Amino acid sequence: MKIGALKETQDGExxxxxxxxxxxxxxxxxxxxxxxxxxxxxxGFSDDDYRNAGVxxxxxxxxxxxxxxxxxxxxxxxxxxLDGMDEGQTLISFFYPGQNEALMERARDxxxxxxxxxxxxxxxxxxxxxxxxxxxxxxxxxSVIEAANNFGRFFTGQVTAAGKVPPAKVLVVGAGVAGLASxxxxxxxxxxxxxxxxxxxxxxxxxxMGAEFVYLDFEEQTKDGAETGGYAAPSSPExxxxxxxxxxxxxxxxxxxxxTALIPGRDAPVLWTKDxxxxxxxxxxxxxxxxxKGGNCELTQADKRIVSDNGVIIIGYTDFASRMSAQxxxxxxxxxxxxxxxxTPKKDGVIDHNMDDDVIRGATVTHDHEITxxxxxxxxx
Ligand code: NAD
Numbered sequence: 568m569k570i571g572a573l574k575e576t577q578d579g580e581x582x583x584x585x586x587x588x589x590x591x592x593x594x595x596x597x598x599x600x601x602x603x604x605x606x607x608x609x610x611g612f613s614d615d616d617y618r619n620a621g622v623x624x625x626x627x628x629x630x631x632x633x634x635x636x637x638x639x640x641x642x643x644x645x646x647x648x649l650d651g652m653d654e655g656q657t658l659i660s661f662f663y664p665g666q667n668e669a670l671m672e673r674a675r676d677x678x679x680x681x682x683x684x685x686x687x688x689x690x691x692x693x694x695x696x697x698x699x700x701x702x703x704x705x706x707x708x709x710s711v712i713e714a715a716n717n718f719g720r721f722f723t724g725q726v727t728a729a730g731k732v733p734p735a736k737v738l739v740v741g742a743g744v745a746g747l748a749s750x751x752x753x754x755x756x757x758x759x760x761x762x763x764x765x766x767x768x769x770x771x772x773x774x775x776m777g778a779e780f781v782y783l784d785f786e787e788q789t790k791d792g793a794e795t796g797g798y799a800a801p802s803s804p805e806x807x808x809x810x811x812x813x814x815x816x817x818x819x820x821x822x823x824x825x826x827t828a829l830i831p832g833r834d835a836p837v838l839w840t841k842d843x844x845x846x847x848x849x850x851x852x853x854x855x856x857x858x859x860k861g862g863n864c865e866l867t868q869a870d871k872r873i874v875s876d877n878g879v880i881i882i883g884y885t886d887f888a889s890r891m892s893a894q895x896x897x898x899x900x901x902x903x904x905x906x907x908x909x910x911t912p913k914k915d916g917v918i919d920h921n922m923d924d925d926v927i928r929g930a931t932v933t934h935d936h937e938i939t940x941x942x943x944x945x946x947x948x
Contacts, residue, residue, distance in 0.1 A: 568918050569634035570907065571601030573628055573768055574608075581892035582899060583876025584639035584660070584790070586925045587620035589900030593907055594621060597742060597916025603631040609889075610896040634654075637933040639903055641896075643667055651663045655679030657918070661685045661698070664932040664940040665832065671940060674933040680920060681933040688929040688945040689797070695905040696926065700744045703899040706887035707748025707827065710854040711737075713887075714823045715756060717852045717872075734759045738821045739778070740814075740838055741828035741861060745856050749825045752777045761817070763810070764828075765799050781817070785809035796912030798831050807836075812938040814839065818846040826863035827856040849878030858883035906930070 570593055572585035583606045585593070590600040594865040604614055614624045625631040632638055632651045640660035642650070648669065652658065655678060664671050664682030674681040684698040694700070714737075715722055724734035725884045728896050737753040739746050750773060753760045760778035764770075770780040779942055785806060802810065818824075824847075829835055835857035844853070855867040862868075867883040868874060874880055888895040909926060910918045925945040932940040 568597075568637060568911075568916055569599045569601060569635040570639060571625065571631045572606050572639045573631055573648065574601065574603045574606040575641055576628075576634065576645060576648070579886055579889065580642055580713055581889045582641045582896045583607045583610050584641050584896075584899060584903055586610070586896050586900040587612055587616045588623065588897070589904045590617065590620045590622045592894070592901075596904075596907060596914050597909040598637075598907070598911070599623070599916075601625055601631055601635050603628055604674050609895070610892040612759075612896075642901060643670060646673065648680065649673050649677060652677055652679050656659075656680070656843075657682065657920070659684065659906065660862075662932055664841075671932055672937055675936055675938050678936050679933060680931065680935075682906065682927075682930050683932045683940075684899075684906070684928045684930065686932060686942070686943075687902075688905070690925070690927055690945055691759050693926045693929075696902050696909070698902040701902055702888040702895060703744035704748045705891050705895050705898070706856055707745035707750075707825075708752045709887040709891055710745070710749050710825050710827075710856055711752035711756065713882055713884070714753075714825060714852045717882065718823060719850050720822070721757075723751065723864045724759075735822040736820055737823040737825065738762070738781070738817055740764075740826040741833075741857075742766075742773055743827060743829070746825070746827040747772065747776070749827065749856075751778055753823070753825075754778055758823070761821075764812075765802055765806070765810075781811050781813060783896075786931040799828070801830055801833070801836070810838065811840065814843055815846065818843040819848070821847065822851050824851070824853045824864075825856065826853070828863050829857055830897045833860075833864050833907060837861075837863065837865050839864040841865045844875050844879050844881070847877070847879045851879050853879060853882065855879045856882050856887065859885040862948065886915070 637657045657680040659682040687696045722735045725732040735758045737758040737760045739749045739762040754777040762773045763781040773780045854863045857863040858869045929942045
């Protein structure tokens with residue numbers, strides 16, 4: 568089959584879905600690989616880099632779409648991109664089907680099979696295709712780099728001839744994939760790191776990374792930080808109060824706060840309130856990784872870096888992975904080629920879209936003129 572990557576059209580999106588190295592793997596599966604001219608530019612891959620990897624470069628989006636059986640993208644397709652596709656073609660990209668019903672109906676009406684990389688089940692077997700995790704890992708790392716770049720002091724403590732410098736105090740709120748990457752990066756820069764999550768089972772993981780788990784004065788932490796399939800559920804009002812009380816105590820002491828708290832299918836919980844920002848020292852930095860879902864900090868503005876009246880820098884960028892486009896494309900390209908490996912079981916260039924396979928079924932949102940979202944629960948953990 569022929570698989571090709573379109574150049575991303577969303578403003579500021581620098582990633583690409585196929586890299587020269589992932590192309591080589593796709594070819595080993597028996598596929599021919601294509602890219603739209605300039606598709607890899609933002610991530611540092613020239614058209615010649617692709618040609619040298621045996622990839623055919625097509626001049627326009629329309630030519631690319633016509634030439635291939637499978638269109639690969641990073642962002643969900645625009646209406647025009649989808650309309651350019653034909654019956655029987657497959658699209659692989661982030662799709663967010665829960666928020667993009669009209670797009671899903673369009674794909675169904677066109678007879679396009681749509682694979683949502685954000686719907687790959689989070690089971691062990693599918694970890695290598697888990698694009699949500701690979702991008703969250705990058706976002707977590709980059710959040711600390713942005714914080715350090717905006718913080719006018721060292722992260723690590725130092726004793727120098729010119730004076731003693733204490734380590735920066737960093738609080739990470741939410742210890743999922745992104746939060747754990749933030750914790751790892753901040754500790755490796757020498758900061759004194761504190762972390763909190765409603766799922767108490769992550770305490771051990773946080774502590775093993777050299778950070779301190781923030782415990783609440785609340786007896787029912789285990790119950791109220793209830794999990795649903797490993798994800799957080801909304802907290803009770805009493806638990807939330809205990810959490811905010813603890814954060815109010817910590818706010819004046821923290822130099823950097825990185826918030827990553829999310830609850831699937833909901834707006835981000837507001838956990839860092841205006842009065843907490845006001846209690847922080849001038850020059851402190853907040854990086855809100857939940858900005859796209861409304862933000863964990865009350866003052867966050869999505870896609871902006873703002874400075875509060877008391878001099879606290881609040882960063883609400885929503886494109887952290889794209890800010891590391893080379894790395895992100897490499898990992899996303901790998902996620903896609905692993906998915907293609909499952910779609911090509913005989914490695915003969917023939918796609919078998921096996922809807923009895925948990926992973927393929929879970930990620931497929933339209934197939935054979937039908938909407939196949941939401942999928943049934945995966946059978947294997
Ligand atoms: P996420 O992005 O949905 O949420 C980020 C974190 O915010 C979570 O740890 C959540 O507990 C936390 N949170 C929610 N409300 C909070 C609050 N009020 N205060 C503090 N923290 C709050 O999470 P994620 O990174 O997608 O990971 C979620 C789960 O999925 C974890 O259990 C993770 O281990 C699991 N996971 C499994 C796989 C796999 O098996 N393949 C892959 C990735 C993640």
